[in-house]
Amino acid sequence: MNIERLSLDQLRVFVQVADSGSFLAAARKLARAQSAVSYAIASLEEQLGLLLFDRSGYRPQLTAPGEALLADARQVLDHVDSLQVRASSYARGQELEMALAVDVFFPLDCLVDLLQRFRAAFPAVTVRLEVEALGAVAERVIDGRAMLGILGTLPTTPPNLMRITLPSVRLVAVVAPHHPLAKVKGRIAEKMLLQQTQLVLSDRSELTARQDFSVHSRLTWRMSDLGTKHALLRAGMGWGNMPLHVVKEDLAAGRLVSISTIHHPPQGAELPIQCVYKPDHRAGPALSWWLDALANLGSLEAQPAAGSA
Template sequence: MNIERLSLDQLRVFVQVADSGSFLAAARKLARAQSAVSYAVATLEDQLGVLLFDRSGYRPQLTSPGVALLADARQVLDHVDSLQVRANSYARGQELEVSLAVDVFFPTDCLVDLLQRFRQAFPAVTVRLEVEALGAVAERVIDGRSMLGILGTLPTTPPNLLRITLPSVQLVAVVAPDHPLAQVKGRISEKLLQQQTQLVLSDRSELTARQDFSVHSRLTWRMSDLGTKHALLRAGMGWGNMPLHVVKNDLDTGRLVSISTIHHPPQGAELPIQCVYKPDHPAGPALSWWLDSLAALTALSPVSPAQA
């Protein structure tokens, strides 16, 4: 066996014969002489040291090794074709990868919609996505780990980043229906609010480490995962601010209730969302698509086919 001498052409001929059902049909598909197709397969069999086709019948039939190696041949050709597409795209100035850092408060439905539309526009470009909170999003853009960031929980934009203003997210303060704060009628006093445990997202970045945003209680439980915070709120472990799109079903079904304070109106407050990127980062076609698509958003919800 001398696998180093295998050629991609031999593999393509092998696959075509298997798909066409005969050497003659494969020769027609490939616009070659039947003898050339037969020779390519015979040479491949000799180099692999196995018989790929049983030629004893009217039509060639794949042998057991042939069936197994056909799957491998397809996989090799798929990888080569993908390499060619990506190389051609890169030669035209298109990025091979887009790296994004997205705030946990950004609506998942909107993000999924954007990713689906991006894949349709740039099928050869891979995506590296990180979901973070507070300063961790901006930090990843500043240090170059992410080309683009979507900020939500960080109230200020670092001065060394360019920004695009996006539609806002509605933020509401919520508790479980059996929580002591849920029993208070009207606005909750600052003193009473400070006596109850507040569930707060923690910051995993050095950019805003040890800084508190919208923290009003002396007793806090901190976590880095929005899903965990959501579960603890529903379990009555404290009160906290949540994006309305995340807790809307809980509010509709009574699993959570909104509270009103001097800081939190009952209908919620608008949380600004921004797209940020470094001014010196070259924007190829793929990154430009993200900047244009985000700037075109009029609401943080999936885009209808007519809008896309």
């Protein structure tokens, strides 16, 4: 067996014969002489040291090894075709990868909608997505790990980043209905708030490490995952700020209740959302698409699909 001498053309002929059902039909599809197709298959079989087709009948039938290797051949050709598309795109100035850092408070439905539209526009571009909180989003843009960031929980924008203002997210302070704070009528006094455990997102960056934002209790539990914070709030483990779009169903079903303090009005507060990127980063077609798509967002609700009511 001499697999090093295998050619992509041999694999394409192999797949075409299997798909067409005969050497003659494959020759027509490939615009070649039947003898050329037969020779390519015979050479491939010789190099592999096994028969791919049983030729004893009216039409060639895949052998057991042929059936097994057909899937491998398709996979090799798929990878090669993908490489060609990506190389051609890069030669035209299109990025091969889009690296994004997104704040945990950014609505997931909106993010999924943007990613679906991006994939339709740039099917050959891979996406690397990191969901972070506080300074970690900006830090990834500054150090070059992300080409673009969507900031929410960081209250200030680093001065060395360009920014685009996006629609805001509404934040509400919530507790479980059996939590002591849920029993307070009206605005909760600052002294009482200080005595209750606050669930807070932790900062995994050096940019804002050891800084607290919107922390109003002496006792805090910190976590890096918004889903964990959400679960702990519903379990009555403390109080905390959450995006309204995340807890809307819980509030409607009574699994969580909103609270009012000097820092948290009963209707919630608007959290500014910004897109940030480095001014010296060359904006190829993929990054330009994201900058335009984000700048044109009228809201952070997922856009309805074309043709839907």
